[in-house]
Amino acid sequence: METTKKRSRTDDVSDSQASKKHILEKVGSSSSLLPTNALLDIQEDFRIVVGTYERLLFGINAVWNEEKTGVKLEPVFIIPAHTGCIRTVAIGGHFLASGSTDEIIRLYDVKKRKEYGSLGGHHSGDITDIQFHGKYMLSASDDHSINLWRTKDWEFLKTLKGHKARVNSVAVHPTGKIALSVGADRTAIVWNLMTGRKASVNKLGREEPLVVLWDPAGEKYAIMFDKTINIYNVSDAKVATTITQKSRIHSFKYFHSRRKDKDYIVTGSEDKTIRIHDIESGECVAEIKGHKLRVKAVTIVESDGKIVLVSVSSDGIVKCWDLEEALENQDVEPLGEYNTKCRATCITSHFGFSKMEAIAAEEAAADAEAEAVKETKAAKTDKKTKQQTKATAKPQAKKTNKKKG
Structure with missing residues (x-):
């Protein structure tokens, strides 16, 4: 794993260190900020991660109420992640990666809520985007390049060069x-x-x-x-x-409606509005108005049979929405909200690890049961085949003995 890249200018390093120290002091002195090990036994249904201009990374747990009509949002970690503005966040498996204007990618184990390390020295510009796929991660930058990483050991594999600008x-x-x-x-x-x-x-x-x-x-x-x-x-x-749209678009995501069996695109815009568009006609079929400032970023997560849209505005207020309900009800109310009190820049989400483990355990048990049934059937079939073979072989043996006599 690469160590954090050092800047060439000494004064830049000093400014960076001073800035980071200031953030650490802010985190340490604020009773509202939780350390990464504050909530060890909490069971989240899904988790939201928000990056901010203030360089803080928020991990927010969402837990459904009994009626599945609302979610309680509470922070499980708040980390002074970078010495520059956080530009992008992404989750792959149990890894969380954040990219910043400090040219560094920070890695965390979101299941254990621990810092894993950092990747530096391979980009010489702001990290603009990070994407996971399977065992690999791609990072894009202002330096015109895309880097490919292997998540197994965080080995740097290759730089993809082709763009002539950011x-x-x-x-x-x-x-x-x-x-x-x-x-x-x-x-x-x-x-x-x-x-x-x-x-x-x-x-x-x-x-x-x-x-x-x-x-x-x-x-x-x-x-x-x-x-x-x-x-x-x-x-x-x-x-x-x-x-x-007449208003500037800041973020968009695809989602599939099970009720209507159609794909849609949802957008977050400068005019504080979330819009749902039909991808065949391009028509806006629904609007969600619930933020007081521009909708900076949106993400989608499926949880307990619901398609949940998570939006965050520039003032740092995170809100959750039921997308299926939003398609049918123009006055949809948020399922829950949380105020980071920071200027949000990016957002991502993932299904709860406790839920994943429970589902994995159920699937493993079902697979084991199916395998046991299969083996039992195979054993019965094998026994039946042996009995039939034995019954067929006996008359032949008698006939042979008769000829010998």
Whole structure:
């Protein structure tokens, strides 16, 4: 694992250390901030992670009430993660990674709520995006590059070079074989992750692409610009649908409605509104108005049969929403909320580890039971076959003995 990269200028290091010391003092002196081991036995249904301009990383546990009509949100960790503004957060398995303007990627074990280490020295610019897929992690940067890491031992594998300006966003196809990245050079690059080489470069026009996402099926991809989102066909890279808003879009996510059996895109915007769009027509089919400032980031997590949208505004207020209900009720109320009292910059979420372990245990028990049933059936079949073979063999033996006599 690489050690934290040292800046070339001594005064930059001094400023950085002084800044970090100030944050640590703030955390240590505030009774509202919990240490990472404060809540050891809490059982979360899902967890929300928020990065902030103040360099603090919030881990917020969500627990459903008995009626599953609301969630209680409470912090399980608040960490002075970086010496610069946190730009991106991502979760892969039990690892949490955060990227910052300090050019460092910090790693945490969110299951144990412990710091794991840091990756530095491979990027020479702000970390703009981090994505996990399987056993790998990709990090994008202002330095025009994308780095590929192996999460097993955090070995640095390769630098993907192709953009001529800042890389804004990267997305891995559901198969894990290819990835898409967009940058300030107004291009989208398709990467072959099997070889680590670029497969194609597509020019996108005059507007700068900000975020790229694959749809759940991996058949289309969407690119977010300032006030529009273009959805492209994979087959010909042509625009299939365009979503347009009057207000600037800060964040968007795909989700699949089980009730309507359709895919939608949800956006968070400058005008404090969350919108749900039909991906076929591009039409806005529902709006959620519950924030007092711009909706800075959104994330989606499935929990207890519900599709939960988690949104955070620039004032640091986190709110949870039932997306299925939002599609049918324009006056939907939040399921729960929490105020970080910081300027939020990014957000992610994951299913609760206690839930994962319970489900894994149930699946393992079911698999063991199925295997036992299978073995029992196989044993019975084998016994029956032996009996039939024995019964068939006896008359033949008698006939042979008769001839010998």
